[in-house]
Amino acid sequence: MMPDGAVSTDSVEDADFDLELRLLLEAIHAKYCYDFRGYSFASMRRRMKQVLTALGCDTLSQVQDRVLRDRRVFSEVLQLLTVPFSEMFRDPPYFLSIREQVAPHLRTYPSIKVWIAGCSTGEELYSMAILLAEEGLLDRSLIYATDVNPEALLAAERGVYAFEQVRSFSANYQRSGGRRSLSDYYAAAYGGVAFDRSLRSRVVFADHSLATDSVFAEVHLVSCRNVLIYFNRALQSRAVGLFRDSLVHMGFLGLGMRETLRFSEHAGAFLDFVPEHRIYRRR
Incomplete structure (x- = not known):
């Protein structure tokens, strides 16, 4: 004592x-x-x-x-x-909801802009690019892939991942409604697998900080998953405010499964769209 x-x-x-x-x-x-x-x-x-x-x-x-x-x-x-943990098609029900419930709305636009905020080493980026390609939307999409870490952005641009990751990537892809084999999108290279360059033909990689930078484009979909959990309440609010200001009227916001708008000061700017999978729509 x-x-x-x-x-x-x-x-x-x-x-x-x-x-x-x-x-x-x-x-x-x-x-x-x-x-x-x-x-x-x-x-x-x-x-x-x-x-x-x-x-x-x-x-x-x-x-x-x-x-x-x-x-x-x-x-x-x-x-x-x-650099957080990530994997392709992480939380497959999220990507299935994007495919089945968001993509039909995106299809009504002549051109589409998507922001992958906090893209890290690119797993979510390639997941979204594959999904858009399979829905016939990639050719008219522009994807902004941003992160605060320049080394992570370089890794995302390379699109090379370890062989031992592929099994979980493939399982997630199938559970997310994938229409082909994931192997159709990559080839063995550099001691791992390299995803097809066509998937990043419509991607702009850029250094962007949710803590200090401002809105840079008007977009139809923001996907920022498992990033806000690392922020305090004030920084979460700032980030969600950026997403709100970036989205077109009735644009979509997707968050991680442990994230929510419920306690955000910007919650009133969004409608629940697929709340169980953390997909919201700007009012």
């Missing part, structure tokens, strides 16, 4: 870690203009502990010193902070 008024060593260390974390995020913003200050603090804690291990540092103050003095170290930290 601790004496009255005593503070545990663990509590002090946690407080020091949190202070160092806030200082590091401020330093990254000041030096490199990447703003992680509105990201979920719990998520940042977890990821920064991975950074400590990866860099062999004992404290975040040591990380800050290295990040500020060496951009290559910052690039390594950026990968650890921004």
Whole structure:
């Protein structure tokens, strides 16, 4: 039992870690203009502990010193902070709903613009491109694939994935209503599989931060999945506001299965469309 008024060593260390974390995020913003200050603090804690291990540092103050003095170290930290787990056709019912319930509405437009926000290494991008191709929509679509991480964007543009990922990709594709074999869209290359270049012929890759950048286009569909869960409430609100302002009247917004508009200040701007699969429609 601790004496009255005593503070545990663990509590002090946690407080020091949190202070160092806030200082590091401020330093990254000041030096490199990447703003992680509105990201979920719990998520940042977890990821920064991975950074400590990866860099062999004992404290975040040591990380800050290295990040500020060496951009290559910052690039390594950026990968650890921004590249989440992803897979093609993740949450197949979502893509089945896009195919069966959203695509018929998109088909009424002479041309279509789609924004994949937070595209990471491209798995969702290629999923959407395949879906649009199978629905006869890709040739009249323009897809904006954006992310804050330039290395992730380069990986997305390459479209190369490990062999061991293909089995789960294929299973998800079939469950999402795929009409062919996923193997029709890729070939063995570079020690893995490379997706057909035709799938990215209608794609614009661009660096864009939901934390600091503004609306850049009017679009018919925004798909931003499993990104908002890493943001605090204020940054979630900012991002949803960008989506609202980007969408055409009655355009569509798709979120991840753990994300919702229910508590957003912008909830009134959207109608539930397929709420069980987190698809909404702009009023």
